[in-house]
Amino acid sequence: MRTSIATVSLSGDLRSKLEAIAAAGFDGVEIFETDLLTFEGQARDVRRLCEDLGLEIVTLQPFRDFEGLPEPLRSRAFSRAERKFDLLQELGTDLFFVCSNVSPHSLGGLERIAEDLYELGERARQRGLRVGYEALAWGRHIHDYRDAWEVVRRANHPAVGLILDTFHIFCKNLELSTLRRIPGEKIYLVQVADAPALEMGALPWSRHFRNFPGQGQFPLRQFMAALRETGYGGYLSLEVFNDQFRTAPPKETALDGYRSLVYLQEDEPPKIRTSGVAFVEFAVSEQMAPVLGDFLKGLGFRKTGQHRSKEGVSLWQQGQIHLILNAEAGSFAQAYNQLHGTSVCAVGLEVADLPAVLRRAQTYKASLFLGPTGPNEHQIPALRGPEGILIYLLEPPADYRQFWSVDFVLEEGLPLQAGLERVDHLAQVMPTTQVPSWVLFYRTILGLEASNLLDIPDPAGLIQSQAVENADRSLRLVLNTSQGGGTLASRFLSESHGGVQHIAFSTRDIFTTLENLLAAGVRLLPIPPNYYDDLEARYGLDPELLQRLRRLNILYDQSPEGEFFHAYTQTFDDLFFIEIVERRGYNDYGAVNAPVRIAAQSRLIRS
Template sequence: MKTSIATVSIGGSLREKLVAISRAGFDGYEIFENDLISSPMSPEDIRSLSDDLGLTIDLYQPFRDFEGVSESQLARNLKRAAAKFDVMKRLGVDTILACSNVGTAIDPSDQLAIDQLGKLSEMAEFFDVKIAYEALAWGKFVSTYDHSWSIVQAVNHASLGLCLDSFHILSRGSSLDKIAEIPGDKIFFVQLADAPLMSLDVLTWSRHYRLFPGEGAWDLPAFVLAAISAGYSGPLSLEIFNDTYRQGAPTLTARDGHRSLKTLEDETIGISSSHSQTSFKNLDPLPLLQVPRGFSFVELQPGEGDQLVKVLSALGFELAGAHRRKAVELWTQGDARIVINNDLTGTQAELVGVGVEVADIDTLTERARSLKARLKPRDIESGEEELVAVEAPNNIDFYFGELTGVNPKWSSEFASLNSKSSQETALTHIDHIALRQPWQRIDESVLFFRSIFGLEIDDGQDIASEFGLVRSRSLVNKDRTIRLALNVTPTGADGRQTFSDHIALSTVDILKTAKLLRSNGLHVLRVPQNYYEDLTSKFEIDKDRLKEMQDFDVLFDSNEDGNFFHFYTQPIGSLFFEIIQRVDGYDGYGASNAFVRLSSQRAIDVKGLVK
């Protein structure tokens, strides 16, 4: 379907916004009145620029506080409307958004609103424009879409129809069922926004916390399905009020918005199988999802010195081979693979790449390209595996490759690949990876992993730290063989030591592993005695077991599904490792212990990580 976005959704001047909207791939846009009024361009200039950029102007908005007013106010409102209609003709836009009155209405009776909107519709017919009437969720007398539809029906004028806005409908918890009763040709416009679930007044919620589709908690595919099933065939348009988006780069925000709409179209197709397909011929499907089946490897920059190698050795990893032509090493233990890229010359150890296993590389590549992800083909020569990477919003590369047999294809590029470990193996596989996120790009990251890789939003947590709350969101595949924790560090946090990426490695016996790794010379993150004294007040733990846990700085969490044991290495540059054991069906990350870890990391004086 045709894609559109309101200029209020992104930052910058009007010219910057329009260029960004065009480059992102939108077909058109809604012009927000403030953007027009504050622009040095005339309406004719804006129309010409839009034509040059290949954009249509789909909606003029907003026209506020018209109906339900006194006769004298109505006269002023009609004069104001005539001026707006004239500007619309100069811009070349034929539809205006009229919001239900929130301030100047004096009479709650529908009849007054019907009579006055009828007069507005007659004026619109004279100017050859249309009015999309929208029920604002905080409207004074009209605040639901079914109420606004009853008024539009009563006016019964060809120039008056509805605007259905997902925020105003879903924020009130309104049922979508009545949309089916609205003829498609009376739905003049559809606006889309997602949102997190919040306990706020609806006006504040709307003005500051809207999100692009797929970044929040609402079922927007069901909303779009309802509108299309009713016969709507116009643009799908984003109207997003979000302080963070407007502070970001216009090109990035517009690209993210377009990605969200294309993903929403694809998801709507996915739930439309039980409906007549004739209504959905304008929806554009994406290449099929290729949900990752597991982690293939992580790629690390070693930093200066040999601390990373020492820590990997102490963790029980072995050098499995060196790449045949690159300064790259493969370290393995169980099904966990760590690639050290010695061609990278940064001064500190850092996570730079993550490899995942998929069924079809080509299809995933096409999907990523369709969603305008930044593809980064791998440097390869004849006989080497073609790994494709996409750059995530936090600048970490995510590679995708196919798994064949026990080892991935690319592992054959490493000479002297060891098939059998010479030491006791304690760790089995990568359980999850936690990634730091720039505060202004966390929602973009969620959409990135949902839309390209098909990961599902699992949960969200706010974790206390000495600098403030760390906002955390988790994404997983269905089988939980892929788990990503996205962590937003507090604004103003100094240094990278406390807020780092980390790799969680699984074991089947946490205390046995802790003893083994301690004997290997691994220094772990120390846990205060107060933690263990408090633990006894929360859980019934055998005294001897608790003593062992304290001796080896093992933390504990439990819920109705099972138990969770974990401990951490001390930081290595901007990353650290976590060793975990899940017991029974425990599905979390030990978030209740995160504040202890953050405090301990903040307190340490790093003088060497391994004996």
């Protein structure tokens, strides 16, 4: 199917929108009427601009409050339509887009509406135009695509067809069996939008929270399967109303839109298998490298390797966790450090089929990074990730020690100390406008699935949090953002320019691990006593267990699947912090405890 997007989906003026749409690779564009009215030229100038950019104008939309009106409103509606016909012809498009009536003056009745559409279709046919009819979810009489199809069927005119919009279908949980029986030639346009699962009215949900396919929770693959059965072969067009998109650069948003349609048209996306985090790389200055090293020693990490050709690069290990400290002058890490301070500049992810992932990255126009490779170095491809972080991709080696020995001179016989075993998850902070984009990135290229968006209270506002995970949860990433200027996430974004704010390491015995950390001088985040009083009331925990939790500043949560224990270090150099987690069948992130943790961190910052 050919691809299109409505100009209302992007920020900017009409010219910049059209240029962004063409650059992204779309075949066509829906011109939103407001964009045309505010354009500095005339309709024929828009037509010429689209022709120069290689874009077909699919339609001008919307035309509202037309059908089912009493006189004299009915005659006025037809007069309005005739004037719009003139405009369509000047634009060089043939599809007249009619939304179902929301006016209180509309009288309704399927036969009455069908008669109006027949007459409109006859007038359109005489001018070489077609009429497409769409059911708005909040339409006064027609608010279901099945009723809209019945009206089109009764109109029985060769120039009258149906327009479908996935938002209007799925916001009302409508079934798709009727869609499968609609002849493809009677479907004139298909608009697609995804959305998060929200409990609110259809109109505000539509006007503010639509997003691109792959960024929400609608079952769009089911819709596409039903649509294919109709034989439809026309445009697949994005119509997205989203407050974040309206403030984001149009070229980035348009490119995400194009990627989403590529993703949506895959019959069955290939199973991309990932198996966790291979390594985490820190960008650190020469002065801060020893300080970070001491911090890691307290956590039980030991330096196990020195790079063979780069004096400023070292390898640290514990369990299956591999950390790289990069203080090498002139490197990507040093450039990252100058902007972000001591921070995670890269992560390595394990993928089962590296060539397949790289092909998907190319298909979805991801930015590939291939840095300079010196002697005794692996050449590991990377993708640009959130806030400039590098995401290295590698197939897990049979023997990691042998793998690291290529780049590093390894030391022998160093014991593990604190009981940390794996990277449980990484939490990234980014601008609000970028969260949907990176959800789409992780879903389309790495096959991760997204959770619902959570609102987490912060003393200075709200933090929005969304997780992306692989099927067995061996790879978990948390995407955090906030529009409140004083929240913990916002401060990290403004002062450190975003990126990875915290790393969670897993252990099988959090009590022993934390005892080891305390003995090594690690400062844990102090949790207020009131939390444990409430914990006792909520869960009725054994008094001895509760006392151990209190003494070690451990937070606790339960789910039907199991229990979750987690604790936090204090922030390293006011930049990032470490979370220690023990999961006993529990699959979430302890979001119920996040306000307690954030408030405790905020108190330390103030003090």
